[in-house]
Amino acid sequence: MSDLYERLKAxxxxxxxxxxxxxxxxxxxxxxxxxxxxxxxxPAHAGEDAxxxxxxxxxxxxxxxxxxQAGRSAALGELxxxxxxxxxxxxxxxxxEQEYFRPLxxxxxxxxxxxxxxxSPCKATKLGAGHFITTRTEVRTAxxxxxxxxxxxxxxxxxxxxxxxGRRPKPVVGRDNAGFWAGVARRELLAQRCDDCRELRFPxxxxxxxxxxxxxxxxxxxxxxxxxxxxxxHHPPAxxxxxxxxxxxxxxxxxxxxxxxxTGVEPGGVHIGMRVRVEFQRPDGEQELPFFxxxxxxxxxxxRA
Amino acid sequence: xxxxDELPPLSVPVTRTLIVAGAIASxxxxxxxxxxxxxxxxxxxxxxxxxxxxxxxVGRYVTDHFGSxxxxxxxxxxxxxxxxxxxxxxLTGTITSVCADGDGEDGNEADGSPALVDVAIVGTNRLGRxxxxxxxxxxxxxxx
Numbered sequence: 218m219s220d221l222y223e224r225l226k227a228x229x230x231x232x233x234x235x236x237x238x239x240x241x242x243x244x245x246x247x248x249x250x251x252x253x254x255x256x257x258x259x260p261a262h263a264g265e266d267a268x269x270x271x272x273x274x275x276x277x278x279x280x281x282x283x284x285x286q287a288g289r290s291a292a293l294g295e296l297x298x299x300x301x302x303x304x305x306x307x308x309x310x311x312x313x314e315q316e317y318f319r320p321l322x323x324x325x326x327x328x329x330x331x332x333x334x335x336x337s338p339c340k341a342t343k344l345g346a347g348h349f350i351t352t353r354t355e356v357r358t359a360x361x362x363x364x365x366x367x368x369x370x371x372x373x374x375x376x377x378x379x380x381x382x383g384r385r386p387k388p389v390v391g392r393d394n395a396g397f398w399a400g401v402a403r404r405e406l407l408a409q410r411c412d413d414c415r416e417l418r419f420p421x422x423x424x425x426x427x428x429x430x431x432x433x434x435x436x437x438x439x440x441x442x443x444x445x446x447x448x449x450x451h452h453p454p455a456x457x458x459x460x461x462x463x464x465x466x467x468x469x470x471x472x473x474x475x476x477x478x479x480t481g482v483e484p485g486g487v488h489i490g491m492r493v494r495v496e497f498q499r500p501d502g503e504q505e506l507p508f509f510x511x512x513x514x515x516x517x518x519x520x521r522a
Numbered sequence: 523x524x525x526x527d528e529l530p531p532l533s534v535p536v537t538r539t540l541i542v543a544g545a546i547a548s549x550x551x552x553x554x555x556x557x558x559x560x561x562x563x564x565x566x567x568x569x570x571x572x573x574x575x576x577x578x579x580v581g582r583y584v585t586d587h588f589g590s591x592x593x594x595x596x597x598x599x600x601x602x603x604x605x606x607x608x609x610x611x612x613l614t615g616t617i618t619s620v621c622a623d624g625d626g627e628d629g630n631e632a633d634g635s636p637a638l639v640d641v642a643i644v645g646t647n648r649l650g651r652x653x654x655x656x657x658x659x660x661x662x663x664x665x666x
Contacts, residue, residue, distance in 0.1 A: 255578035272581035
């Protein structure tokens, strides 16, 4: 067991809130706002004898924008501080189990006691590595000892996957490929054609790979092609790229192959053989870069406008 | 009504308005439920629905189906793929048990006691399963 986990686990069984009190008594305005938000038109939640929708239980116990939750225990604060210090700064709720024993009515003052039930070992999740924290809360109303509801809640405190800061790197332009990038700046896609054996080639090179001739002429290609192969990049983070994204090897109609990002489609919607066409974009608002966008019959309906 | 019966599905368009209204109505000011930049900084592509709103939609789905006599007794939900703006969540439900309130036996039409109905629910979006869980609802005198 890691040293950190040992310290986190020590908080199991400690109180998360003691005799805490909801910020507002149960009231018809908050009930109405809730019902409007989720579209709940049940007649029990409107009119003079309205009761609160059971599923909005947490609205009566959350601290809201003002923070400063009265009754929150020192133990919970310490647990969260340990997690923050270890980089587990982000939070997402994963499970909610509630049982409702009697309705909450306007005027009821909600009180609650909560205990830290469990802290999980560090788990790898899609969001990043983190610990699941489970609390169990008993909800009552002031002056009544019988339970109104119970509430078990599980959150994940996780370290957000790192995102590289900064701008997309610029293409490396040299003597051998300057013509290609000059074409891109004019929104033209250029390959090279050997003056001797007439072979079309890409990427740009000073000599022909077929016959060795150093003589060549620029040859404009249409930009239409099909995905020959591709990868979906999730990791590592790179400046200016928003994962997941697709890097495809596109076979152009003229026969040469070119690398580029595929745009306008979810990564899962890309497939080998997909018809694409070049599209010039300025991702940083500066330099034109060639991308490939699916064309033709919207493959499996996942193509974005 | 019997175990195996299915509730008609409910499609819920996941708008920014729904996500923000649900978060604020539940007093949940976590920035990932209203601030896209903050959500991206925490590894999400956009804002996403909070669990309390999902809980409310699931509860409403079940009580809408059973009508004005229906009262939520128990809800247990687990979240999977987030609900992001522009998506549509489709809720489906299957009745898993029907019994008279309190006695744990199969519902008896004649005794008039309220029925307790368990419904297994699933809500899916384009990313997969957003929510799964079980809702227990009591129905006044509707055991049949």
